[in-house]
Amino acid sequence: MDPILDQDFVKRLHKEVDKSLDVEWCPTQKRWVIYYNNTFGERIIITVIRNEDDSYRPLDTRTIELLQKWDMSKTVNDPKYIFSEQYRKMKEYRQIQKRKHREQMRDKSRDMGQLKWKHAMANYNNGIISPRQFGRQVVYSLPLNINPKKIII
Numbered sequence: 001m002d003p004i005l006d007q008d009f010v011k012r013l014h015k016e017v018d019k020s021l022d023v024e025w026c027p028t029q030k031r032w033v034i035y036y037n038n039t040f041g042e043r044i045i046i047t048v049i050r051n052e053d054d055s056y057r058p059l060d061t062r063t064i065e066l067l068q069k070w071d072m073s074k075t076v077n078d079p080k081y082i083f084s085e086q087y088r089k090m091k092e093y094r095q096i097q098k099r100k101h102r103e104q105m106r107d108k109s110r111d112m113g114q115l116k117w118k119h120a121m122a123n124y125n126n127g128i129i130s131p132r133q134f135g136r137q138v139v140y141s142l143p144l145n146i147n148p149k150k151i152i153i
Helices: 007-016 061-070 079-125
Strands: 021-026 031-037 043-049
Touching: 007 021, 007 061, 021 043, 031 061, 043 061
Parallel strands: none
Antiparallel strands: 021 031, 031 043
16 A cells, blocks of 8 residues: 655645655655656656665655755855856866876877887897888978989988
8 A cells, every 4th residue: 555645745845945846656666756847847856765774764854854955056046156166167177188188198109209219229220220110201302403312311
């Protein structure tokens, strides 16, 4: 048999927490469930009312106190503050991520440079000498009146 919803609890919930909250009995879990009705008409589960050991708990003041603790809209009165704080945190997070990315790329570049020089030195020790082993090739354009055999690069 399903428990009966106490209308006094619902009135207190709407008055002390938020009017957009609803309470329903969930027969599959055999627990009370609190929903939030958003502006789009969707119902979002906020919490299932139960004790810490997952046993049944009736609707009482502990539930209202818990929901009041979770309600962030009452802690800050100015909604612009919330957005500015979120924007500041987002910018800070992006700067941290950019810095980490730069450090990773610098380390990767340094490691790749050291690896190329190791390969170049190994090739030199084995008697293989080629300007291509150092990566970038330089193409020089020479004037027509200069003998290319006399130029040493």
